[in-house]
Amino acid sequence: MPMIHMTVNGKAVKGHAEPRTLLVEFIRDTLRLTGTHVGCDTSQCGACVVHVDGHAIKSCTTLAVACEGAHVTTIEGLAHGTDLHPMQEAFREHHGLQCGYCTPGMIMSAVDMVNRKGHELSEHTIREELEGNICRCTGYHNIVKAVAAGAKAMQGMAKAAE
Amino acid sequence: MKPMKFGIGQAVRRVEDVRLVTGHGRYTADEIPEGALRAVFLRSPHAHAAFRITDTSAAKAVPGVRAVYVAADFADVGDLPCNAPMPDAKGKVMPLPPYPVLAKDVVRHVGDAVAMVIADTAENAMAGAEAIAIDYQEKPAVSDMHRAIAAGAPLVWPQFGSNVAVAAVMGDKAKCDAVFASATHVVEVEIVNNRLVSNYMEPRAAIASFDAATGGYQLISGTQGVHNTRGLVAKIMGIEPEKLHVVNHDVGGGFGTKGFVYREYPLLLKAAQKLGATIAWVSDRSEHFVADAHGRDNLTKATMALDGEGRFLALKVDILGNMGAYLSQFAPYIPWLGVTMATGPYDISVFYGEMRPVYTNTVPVDAYRGAGRPEAAYVLERLVDACAMKLGLARDAIRARNFVKPSQMPYKTATGRTYDVGEFEGAMRQALSKADYAGFAARQAASAAKGQLRGIGFASYIECTAWGSGEEGSVQLDEDGNFTVLIGTQSNGQGHETAYAQVVAQSLDVPLERVRVIQGDSQKVKSGNGTGGSRSIPVGAAMLNQASEKLAVQLKELASDVLEAAVSDLEIIEGRVIIGGTDRAISFAEIAKLPKATPERRLAVASFSPPEATYPNGTHVCELEVDPETGAVKLLRYTICDDFGMSLNPLLLAGQVHGGIAQGIGQALLEGVTYDDNGQLLSATFMDYCMPRAEDLPSYHFETRNVPSITNPLGLKGAGEAGSIGSTPAVMNALIHALSARGVTHIDMPATPAKIFAALR
Numbered sequence: 001m002p003m004i005h006m007t008v009n010g011k012a013v014k015g016h017a018e019p020r021t022l023l024v025e026f027i028r029d030t031l032r033l034t035g036t037h038v039g040c041d042t043s044q045c046g047a048c049v050v051h052v053d054g055h056a057i058k059s060c061t062t063l064a065v066a067c068e069g070a071h072v073t074t075i076e077g078l079a080h081g082t083d084l085h086p087m088q089e090a091f092r093e094h095h096g097l098q099c100g101y102c103t104p105g106m107i108m109s110a111v112d113m114v115n116r117k118g119h120e121l122s123e124h125t126i127r128e129e130l131e132g133n134i135c136r137c138t139g140y141h142n143i144v145k146a147v148a149a150g151a152k153a154m155q156g157m158a159k160a161a162e
Numbered sequence: 163m164k165p166m167k168f169g170i171g172q173a174v175r176r177v178e179d180v181r182l183v184t185g186h187g188r189y190t191a192d193e194i195p196e197g198a199l200r201a202v203f204l205r206s207p208h209a210h211a212a213f214r215i216t217d218t219s220a221a222k223a224v225p226g227v228r229a230v231y232v233a234a235d236f237a238d239v240g241d242l243p244c245n246a247p248m249p250d251a252k253g254k255v256m257p258l259p260p261y262p263v264l265a266k267d268v269v270r271h272v273g274d275a276v277a278m279v280i281a282d283t284a285e286n287a288m289a290g291a292e293a294i295a296i297d298y299q300e301k302p303a304v305s306d307m308h309r310a311i312a313a314g315a316p317l318v319w320p321q322f323g324s325n326v327a328v329a330a331v332m333g334d335k336a337k338c339d340a341v342f343a344s345a346t347h348v349v350e351v352e353i354v355n356n357r358l359v360s361n362y363m364e365p366r367a368a369i370a371s372f373d374a375a376t377g378g379y380q381l382i383s384g385t386q387g388v389h390n391t392r393g394l395v396a397k398i399m400g401i402e403p404e405k406l407h408v409v410n411h412d413v414g415g416g417f418g419t420k421g422f423v424y425r426e427y428p429l430l431l432k433a434a435q436k437l438g439a440t441i442a443w444v445s446d447r448s449e450h451f452v453a454d455a456h457g458r459d460n461l462t463k464a465t466m467a468l469d470g471e472g473r474f475l476a477l478k479v480d481i482l483g484n485m486g487a488y489l490s491q492f493a494p495y496i497p498w499l500g501v502t503m504a505t506g507p508y509d510i511s512v513f514y515g516e517m518r519p520v521y522t523n524t525v526p527v528d529a530y531r532g533a534g535r536p537e538a539a540y541v542l543e544r545l546v547d548a549c550a551m552k553l554g555l556a557r558d559a560i561r562a563r564n565f566v567k568p569s570q571m572p573y574k575t576a577t578g579r580t581y582d583v584g585e586f587e588g589a590m591r592q593a594l595s596k597a598d599y600a601g602f603a604a605r606q607a608a609s610a611a612k613g614q615l616r617g618i619g620f621a622s623y624i625e626c627t628a629w630g631s632g633e634e635g636s637v638q639l640d641e642d643g644n645f646t647v648l649i650g651t652q653s654n655g656q657g658h659e660t661a662y663a664q665v666v667a668q669s670l671d672v673p674l675e676r677v678r679v680i681q682g683d684s685q686k687v688k689s690g691n692g693t694g695g696s697r698s699i700p701v702g703a704a705m706l707n708q709a710s711e712k713l714a715v716q717l718k719e720l721a722s723d724v725l726e727a728a729v730s731d732l733e734i735i736e737g738r739v740i741i742g743g744t745d746r747a748i749s750f751a752e753i754a755k756l757p758k759a760t761p762e763r764r765l766a767v768a769s770f771s772p773p774e775a776t777y778p779n780g781t782h783v784c785e786l787e788v789d790p791e792t793g794a795v796k797l798l799r800y801t802i803c804d805d806f807g808m809s810l811n812p813l814l815l816a817g818q819v820h821g822g823i824a825q826g827i828g829q830a831l832l833e834g835v836t837y838d839d840n841g842q843l844l845s846a847t848f849m850d851y852c853m854p855r856a857e858d859l860p861s862y863h864f865e866t867r868n869v870p871s872i873t874n875p876l877g878l879k880g881a882g883e884a885g886s887i888g889s890t891p892a893v894m895n896a897l898i899h900a901l902s903a904r905g906v907t908h909i910d911m912p913a914t915p916a917k918i919f920a921a922l923r
Contacts, residue, residue, distance in 0.1 A: 035184070040847070041447050041847070097655075134853050139822075
């Protein structure tokens with residue numbers, strides 16, 4: 001089994017991965033970072049979204065070996081100690097989560113959305129951009145509010161999260 | 163009730179959220195210990211077939227495979243239970259088909275489990291499952307209910323001679339027929355309540371272990387109540403419940419569907435015992451579509467008799483309820499529950515209902531958010547709109563004319579329920595006003611100018627929640643001055659840790675982080691009836707409020723000695739007991755250290771059993787646009803005015819309503835399980851089962867118009883399911899309203915663009 005190396009949440013890590021091992025499996029099973037979730041098997045739900053080299057990707061559809069040398073940020077890497085990332089804080093403040101299972105992927109997608117689209121996000125943009133993230137609990141109303149507020153709150157940060 | 167900073171009625175932020183937004187939630191699959199074995203279930207690809215497992219040696223030879231189990235290996239394990247068989251008109255209870263933990267000789271739906279493979283990794287277990295030699299002889303299958311009840315249909319259970327399990331009836335048919343015979347108007351609708359899949363985002367998972375030294379089993383899983391799970395699994399396994407420890411950590415959504423006992427739980431526990439190992443199983447999404455109970459799936463014929471002024475004289479409903487191939491835990495009761503709510507918020511004195519559960523070669527059906535009440539509300543509100551259309555009455559006028567009036571409360575329905583309170587017209591008027599119903603014509607004209615069909619529709623619903631079993635629990639002052647709640651309900655994401663802490667804070671005036679809520683552990687929490695039927699707040703919070711008030715008195719008694727003051731002179735303010743109007747006080751931490759503060763005096767236990775259900779109600783208003791060129795529907799405006807009796811936490815309450823609405827909109831426009839005529843499941847992934855996405859849905863305007871319930875001391879009414887009950891008919895009534903401009907008066911759910919496009923041509 002090949003040994004692969006990555007920087008995950010700012011820390012150099014390595015581990016064995018089979019050629020077929022998915023990035024999400026490497027993150028969850030090898031690195032034991034269980035905040036990244038698996039909610040489907042067809043790359044639809046987005047519970048597994050992480051950032052690879054600054055871009056949101058679905059880690060259920062990415063091979064771990066393809067991320068050799070990459071910088072990976074998972075939901076565990078967003079907060080600074082006990083200070084929540086503004087997007088995490090916005091989800092909490094606006095009740096943008098219920099069961100919390102889709103939340104890590106939602107937040108990682110939302111941060112990526114801000115990186116790509118800026119801090120003033122319309123409701124239309126947010127809803128359209130969230131097409132790859134499914135939530136069954138909230139009806140999205142508060143997620144949309146949280147993303148808009150989180151985007152504004154991220155103003156002034158250096159490029160977020162990485 | 164005195165407003166407290168963190169207490170009842172405050173929109174406080176959730177205590178659960180920091181762990182959940184930082185990736186530190188603990189869902190079952192996150193808890194699989196190093197070295198645990200993994201289980202995979204081999205499931206039938208056929209809807210109906212005789213089968214024989216001819217050889218498992220190749221499977222056992224797959225590297226890493228530790229065991230291959232078939233039905234014969236679990237001869238000592240009982241069947242999965244159905245606890246709600248229905249009687250026929252003469253009181254004869256329907257016979258129950260067997261529901262073995264692994265299929266024996268015959269599989270009856272796609273996904274029926276035939277074998278379990280245990281290996282060191284999930285991949286090896288899968289390879290093992292694929293290596294099992296199995297010989298299927300396909301049999302004719304039936305998935306559609308109309309076909310299933312027709313003469314000569316393939317029988318799911320030949321020994322019963324019919325796919326109709328029973329005909330349960332309510333009311334006096336002759337009396338009802340007589341009213342219909344003399345009625346001025348009779349309006350009939352035929353309604354499809356499409357089959358849905360729960361699709362909580364966390365697929366089910368379980369970790370089973372066995373301790374040979376004590377003979378004790380442990381099951382870690384995501385359920386809706388550890389005690390119910392323990393009791394049922396223990397019964398299936400033939401062990402004492404005390405020998406089984408059930409643990410829930412974070413549960414990623416449930417919606418009723420995670421509450422049932424599933425075959426995987428006893429099987430994994432038995433395998434753990436046989437192998438002396440910890441065994442984990444994690445369902446994938448496709449497995450969820452075939453292994454977890456489905457929801458809804460009723461066909462209903464509903465008929466209303468009216469007088470010349472549009473007053474409802476009598477109602478008849480005739481329901482076919484698809485059960486699937488086996489009877490899940492509550493299956494036959496679910497459509498029946500809908501029958502008991504069939505007359506809704508209207509004063510209809512004569513009723514006759516018939517409900518026939520039907521077997522088909524499909525996944526078993528059971529309770530899913532609302533469980534019978536969404537089906538009933540959808541049927542009734544479509545029928546009421548059809549009545550308005552036939553008689554040429556305004557939709558609000560016909561409702562107002564027929565609502566049960568506040569002066570009629572308590573009101574006994576023709577279905578035997580007693581509504582305690584409710585102001586149905588008040589909620590409807592407020593919702594319509596907020597939705598600017600009066601100004602709709604101008605908006606419709608603007609849409610028409612763009613070539614769009616605009617519609618507005620609404621639904622006034624009432625539902626029943628929090629009936630039946632009570633809840634016993636406790637709150638305790640810990641030695642460090644904080645509080646611990648023990649309660650046997652189970653959060654699936656609703657935010658119980660926050661809501662219950664607020665109840666404690668109401669009496670003890672402490673910040674929420676000083677209240678620890680313990681749920682989901684059958685050893686730590688003595689008893690419980692779990693979460694379901696929107697009961698956790700109306701029953702659980704009502705109970706916990708009593709416990710907290712009791713503890714407040716006990717703590718004042720302890721403080722009174724030290725402060726040398728009468729209990730009646732003491733107040734609780736900001737975590738201290740204080741002599742009113744003075745600065746003499748003692749903190750809870752100091753009270754906990756008093757020699758007299760024995761564990762018994764620091765603990766208050768309470769129990770509460772609801773004498774009747776609570777009856778939340780309200781009106782949903784939906785406004786939408788249909789593009790006649792594509793059949794696409796755009797939801798433009800959504801307004802809700804609900805009566806939940808009392809709002810414990812307005813933020814969490816709104817969240818429950820929003821989520822329910824999304825599921826109701828999903829049923830109306832997007833979601834639908836599709837089987838082909840041979841029982842093959844065509845919608846088993848998110849690629850072909852259309853889940854509501856953010857861009858499919860609007861923002862919601864939600865407000866309350868609460869009339870406190872009188873069946874619990876806090877005036878609460880359950881709010882977990884209501885959103886899914888009012889929404890489906892509101893959306894469909896709006897859609898029909900839009901399409902009626904082109905002469906379309908009926909369309910079935912899910913009203914996909916393709917269906918709408920076809921209906922318009």
